[in-house]
Structure formats: C-alpha cells, structure tokens
Amino acid sequence: MFSGVRGLMLDVTGVLYESGGCAVPGGPAALQRLRERGYKVVLVSNESTQPTSVLVDKLRGLGYSYLTVDDVITPVPAVIDVIRQRSLNPHLLVHEQVVQEFDCVLQEAPATCVVVGDAEDNFSYARLNAAFSCLLNMPHPTLFSLGRGMYYRHGAALRLDVGAFTAALEAATGVTAEIIGKPSSLYFHSALKRLGLQPSQVVMVGDDLQGDVVGAREVGCRAVLVQTGKYRAEWATHPAPTFVARDLAHAVARVLEDAGDGY
C-alpha cells in the first residue's frame, strides 16, 4: 500500500493537534520517528488565522520541537508571492493577526484583487459588503480564497471555514475564486517541490476528505484520512483514501510497516 514512499505531506490542524487543544497522542513521537528514518516531511496547512512563525512556535510548544518555518507551507506567504508576481494591490478580508503580513504588498491605490482568508470574527455583513463592492468596481475582478474549507472543529464545536464566505462572494459577484491552498494542485505541487520528490513517492495525511485526501489523490499522491480533527464517520467508506487511520501515529506506523521500516 505504501511501498516506495520517501516523503509525507502532513495537514496541521486536526492532524498534528486539535484546534483549540493539544497535540494528538503520539504525534510528536511519530514525526520524530519519520525524521530518524530519513523520510522527508513538509506540513501543508490552510491555516490563515496566524502568521507561519506563530503557528510554528505553537507546534514547538506542543512537542513538535524540531520544526522550523521552512517545514511549513501556509497560504498567506503563498498569496503574497502571487500578488507580487502579478503586481496586484489587495483588499483584505482576513484575520486580524495576519493583516500586517500584507504590509509589503499594500499600495495607496484602488484595490485590484480581494483576498479572503479564515477571518473568524473579522467576518461581518459590512466587511463582506465592502469586499463585494470592491469586486464590482474592478475592471478585472480577482478573488483569492485562502483554501476553501467548509468547516473545521474548534474545541467541542464546528465552525464555518473560509469556503462558506468565498461561496457567498462568488454567488453575489459571479466571479470564480482562485484557491491559494489545498485542494489546489498548484499548492500541492509547491509542497512536492519543497520535498524534492515525485507525487508517486509521497503520502498526504489529513483530516479533510476533500481538501486533503481528494486534492492529493488528484495530483497523483497517495493519501491517508485520519479520524481526528473534523473527521466524519460517513467519510470512512469513500473510495478516495488509500487508508483510513485512527490518528497520525497510526498512519505513520502503517507507512513505515509497508516500507519494511516498522517500529
């Protein structure tokens, strides 16, 4: 099932730790074991509520002590790269904590694109309406969505993810969003490039059926669905996952076992 695997792409929230909670049991040890056996690992996240450095500090504090910002791909730096390449000026509908990250590309001029992230409490009628008006006034309306997840688990409850608000803006304007994040194949390819591996050599581990598993399968990777985070029982019988694991540690054990690299 996992022969020939040389690297892993790991989702972060719901896989390494539970949103609003602590590391999944055995998670840090499993990541450590991958490192010791020479597997390449990159964390591929759609997290847009905090800067990458803050996310990495948090993960280190949860026991993933070897991680650095170079081990993580998040959509905010990715969209800033795109904005720079295309010389755009963004109107932001993003989380308070990541607004500053965009200082390097903000200009004193009419916006030429809208960026929607997981803005949490920054979502309001007035702010969505401002983004809507902004898109209507653009000669070439451009809408970037930092991932397009439906929802995620935070503590005991589910919460709306960015995809819901992106869908609202798309419905209102008729503009189709460009997704910066999973399940965009461009995003997975940038992660594969970071690993220096071919899709056939890489396994994606995630808790989101569409964003993680289906997206990774579409670029030719194998994919494990874990039963932590936002996992829902009705996904277990879906044909997309190569394997359904209890959690990250179970997924890692299974990959190492198949490679003859067992615990």
Place this chain on the structure above:
Amino acid sequence: MSRKHFLAVLIDLSGTLHVGDKATPSAVLALQKLQNSSLKLLFVTNTTKESGADLKKRLDRIGFDINASEIFSSLSAAHQLVESCQYRPMLLLQPSAKDQFPGITESNPNAVVVGLAPECFDYTHMNAAFRLIMDGAPLIAVHAGRYYKEEDGLSLGPGPFVKALEYATGVTAEVVGKPEKNFFLAALEKINCPPENAVMIGDDVRDDVAGAQAAGLHGVLVRTGKYRAGDEDLISPPPTATFDNFAMAVDWILHQAS
C-alpha cells in the same frame, strides 16, 4: 382562446399595480372593478423586511384600498411553513420582519430562517445557524436575491448568505418566495382555491408567470415594471396571455367570468 373559469386572482405589487409611487395606467379603477366582482383576490410579493402593514401603507398612499390581510408575502409563506411544521426557528431577520412571526418561539431552535439581516450576518450568528443545520435543522430562505439597490450602490441580499450556509453544510435551502411552486400553493390554500381556477398577474415572466404556471395556475404577463420586449418568448409554455398593463389584464379576466 377558450374561456377560463376563474375563481381567484393573484396580483403582484411592485411593477404591476404600481411602479415606484405611481399606479400603472388605470390600475386604481381596475382594482376597484375586481373588488366589486365575485373573484377572490390576493396580493403576492417577495419581501424580506416589509410587513403586511408596511406594504399596505405604501398602497394606501398611491390610492389603492386593500386590507393587509389580503397580502401574502414571502415572509407570510415562511411563517406558514414554520407554523405548519411546528418549527422553533432561529430567525435571521430584521426586527420589522420578525413582527410577521407572532407567537413563534425562538428558544431551543430546530430550524433556521434566513432573510436579510445585516446585523445577524456576522461570524457568531452564522456559526450558530451553521451548527443547527449540521444537527439536522432545515434551512429556510425567505428568498434568494443576490443583491439589491441602495442609494449608494448595490448591497448584498440574503442569497449569498444562504449560499454560505449551503456550502458549509451540503444542505440545500428551501426557498419559500416566488417563483417556488409551494409559494403559490400556500397562497391558494389561504383563499381556498384550486390552482386551475386561479390566475396570477405579474411583470416578471419567470418569478410571477412561469412560477405560477408551474404550480398549475394561469399566468398573465403585463408589459410594465421590469418587463422587457420579448419576455413572453422566454418561457415555455408561454404566458396564458400578455397585456400592456394591469387594467387591460383585468378587463380580459372579467370578460372570461361574464
């Protein structure tokens, strides 16, 4: 055209009876003629905020004499649905629209009704609605308009927020306003008339005419309001009849009954 046996007439308001603050040609007199006939009348309109009393006030100003109880709006339809299913709805509505839901309890909700409520379309309220729907509560949309015109430009309507909840939950909203079949059937239930004996008069070929025809009513299109040349050719089957204005449609209807 064979004679129709009409017992009831459903009438659209804006664009049909009046455009802005002006009645369409001879509409005041035509409505009086209808009111003096034996036909049952009901005024049907899509609104997310105006109560029957608000709508009546505007019609009074223009010179129409009707009762608020003769108005059946998308809010009335939402109220009727909530009542018949005995839902305890979370109402994402403006206070004036909530007045249309007298006696409805909102505590411990098991349904979500979405109208236009800017002060409720924030992360906290939207999350609360989302969780209810994930737990099995039905999603009811008063209508699905994408945006509306305000003095300083276009503003988001309820449609995009309904879409947001549909996207996150995978649930399809039940839209209760025109052109939904159930809207027309609920209106007819109120006046106790079978669809084949009812005729709808409106200026919107899709929302008024095609919607009514799909529910089994006759549909009459008028060339006022939002009507654009060629609209009658956009739908199949075509409108039962098309007239220059409401008054001419009324003359034809009264002629059928005579």
